[in-house]
Amino acid sequence: MVCDTPTGEAVRAGVFDGSFVLTAMATLSPLPVIAAIAAAIHFGWPPGGTRAADDEHA
Amino acid sequence: MHDSQRPVVSAGVVLGAGLGGFFDGILFHQLLQVHNMLTGRIPKDTIANVEIQMFWDGMFHAATWLLTVAGMWMLFRAARRRDVHATGKTLLGGLATGWGLFNFVEGLIDHHLLHLHHVVERLGVSIFDWAFLASGVALIAAGWSMIRSEAGSAAQRAGTR
Numbered sequence: 001m002v003c004d005t006p007t008g009e010a011v012r013a014g015v016f017d018g019s020f021v022l023t024a025m026a027t028l029s030p031l032p033v034i035a036a037i038a039a040a041i042h043f044g045w046p047p048g049g050t051r052a053a054d055d056e057h058a
Numbered sequence: 059m060h061d062s063q064r065p066v067v068s069a070g071v072v073l074g075a076g077l078g079g080f081f082d083g084i085l086f087h088q089l090l091q092v093h094n095m096l097t098g099r100i101p102k103d104t105i106a107n108v109e110i111q112m113f114w115d116g117m118f119h120a121a122t123w124l125l126t127v128a129g130m131w132m133l134f135r136a137a138r139r140r141d142v143h144a145t146g147k148t149l150l151g152g153l154a155t156g157w158g159l160f161n162f163v164e165g166l167i168d169h170h171l172l173h174l175h176h177v178v179e180r181l182g183v184s185i186f187d188w189a190f191l192a193s194g195v196a197l198i199a200a201g202w203s204m205i206r207s208e209a210g211s212a213a214q215r216a217g218t219r
């Protein structure tokens with residue numbers, strides 16, 4: 001059950017304010033950078049420069 | 059790095075970044091409580107603000123959980139391939155590189171560029187934030203060195219297959 005006390009309402013107002021999307025993007029911003037670097041390692045950089053490490057199951 | 063190492067290294071990097079994120083959250087946010095996700099923007103001066111911090115810490119931990127799950131899945135896929143050079147040292151190198159990558163990228167973006175928080179919030183940008191970046195560089199260097207030291211045997215194994 002969602003907290004309906006004054007504190008609970010203040011928390012909801014503080015989290016889901018006008019800047020929620022921007023704050024979420026800022027909070028999660030390291031994630032795509034790390035994913036991009038991991039992808040570069042996995043598939044080889046620059047693309048096509050080396051054999052891609054794709055799903056070559058034995 | 060030899061191509062046959064790439065699947066294990068990339069899995070280790072993603073897994074290491076996820077575990078590094080958990081280490082950060084558990085040590086700094088929860089045990090030491092020197093910062094939370096948005097302490098650079100929202101002071102922890104009321105119960106409501108502390109709970110708002112807890113929400114954004116949860117978002118951060120959700121992201122590190124996704125990285126950890128993705129890394130485990132990638133490692134499982136890599137372990138099933140015969141053409142992959144899967145050694146403990148290569149995996150350990152990937153894990154260290156991933157942890158270092160987390161510290162460097164998160165430190166650079168969150169601590170120095172966006173100022174969402176700092177390692178010790180009451181000090182603002184401090185020696186601890188620079189040490190956090192340095193720890194990232196050191197872990198990446200150590201991890202990459204381990205990966206490169208296995209490249210020769212990976213190439214030899216690929217050549218004899």
